[in-house]
Amino acid sequence: MKNTGLDNFCFHHLRHEAASQLVEAGLYNQKAAAISGHKSMQILRRYTHLRAEDFFSKLDRIQSQ
DSSP states (O other), X not given: OXXXXXXXXXXXXXXXXXXHHHHHTTOOHHHHHHHHTOSSHHHHHHHOOOOHHHHHHHHXXXXXX
């Protein structure tokens, strides 16, 4: 990690990113939880961080229909 310049990283961060990307890709929460291994929807929501840009692009698509 020192050679890559990543100071504050652990492999658990990849699980957070994967859960976020699954939900953003449109998977229903139950499917995303099954893939990521989260046992409850509450924990999945805690570890899923959605990007504001994705919300805005989806809203733009709805408005243009």
